[in-house]
Amino acid sequence: MSTVPKIPQMPTATDGTDVQGVLRRHYAVALKRFAKFSVVLIPMFLSSIVTKIEYLLPLSLVGGIGFVSVALLLYNRMSTVWRCSRVFRAYSLEFRAPVEKVHEQRPLxxxxxxxxxxxxxxxMRAKRLSDGSGWPEGIENGIWFAGDELFGGAAVVPGSDVLLFMQPSExxxxxxxxxxxxxxxTRKAGKAGLKEYVVPRI
Incomplete structure (x- = not known):
């Protein structure tokens, strides 16, 4: 007897009602990705140290460099999600539509x-903080935006958990x-961490 496959559900509401859920999802994804690579890279790094076998030294070097790299990626992603959380605390969400696609600079x-x-x-220059690349599906129909276009802001794309951090390109x-x-x-932008230009490193 065949069974009907379950349709996967989004872990959070993405219609502007659960911004904190979207933020938690991004924190969790970053940590899981870091853990996934760490379980491989840490044993590589420790291989020659623990065994005292010299020919494993190149493997240890690769593991060490790789671990530092993924740790930096984790820090950069977590800090950018944190920046978005500051924006959401300082500004109320408003639905902005339509969204005009001007230019895409791959990947994010x-x-x-x-x-x-x-x-x-x-x-606006927007940095995409989620898996995938390019334009999120349906973004042209509008986004939930928090911020001030003079300084920047953060947004959630309806129907997905895509998070955007943005500031004026000029x-x-x-x-x-x-x-x-x-x-x-100006005070509100300072509270949101938007008074200076930020280049998210993700």
């Missing part, structure tokens, strides 16, 4: 314009606008 950098109130003019050209943004907007 997207350039886009946000529609909705006050949108349509500034090109950051320097907008310095005067930011200086004249007013005390409240």
């Amino acid at each position: 950098t997207l350039y886009l314009r946000l529609g909705g109130e006050g949108g349509g003019a500034r090109i 950051w320097k050209e907008m310095d005067a606008e930011r200086r004249n943004a007013g005390e409240e907007r």
Whole structure:
């Protein structure tokens, strides 16, 4: 007797109602990936140290370099997700539609314009913080955005757990606008960690 396969369910709501769940999912994925590589790289690194066999030294070097690399990747990803969490704490979510796809810089950098109130003019540089690359499916229909287009923000793409960290692509050209943004907007951007230009290293 055949059984009907179960349809996999998303681990969190992705309609803007469970941002904390999306953040937890990204933290968990980063940690699992680090653990997956560590169980291979740590024994490689320890091989010549524990056995005292000289010809295993190259294997130990590869394991050591590999472990440092994945540790740096973990730090970079975790710190960028943390930056998104700061933004979500400082700003309320709002649905922005449509989203204009301007340019794709593989594998994880997207350039886009946000529609909705006050949108349509500034090109935002968005870093994708999830598995896969390129444009998330359905992004043109809108995203849940938290932030200020003068300084940047974070977003969740509806229907997926794709998380985006973004700031204006023409950051320097907008310095005067930011200086004249007013005390409240500047204070809020500082609380969100968006007063300076950030280059996520993921």
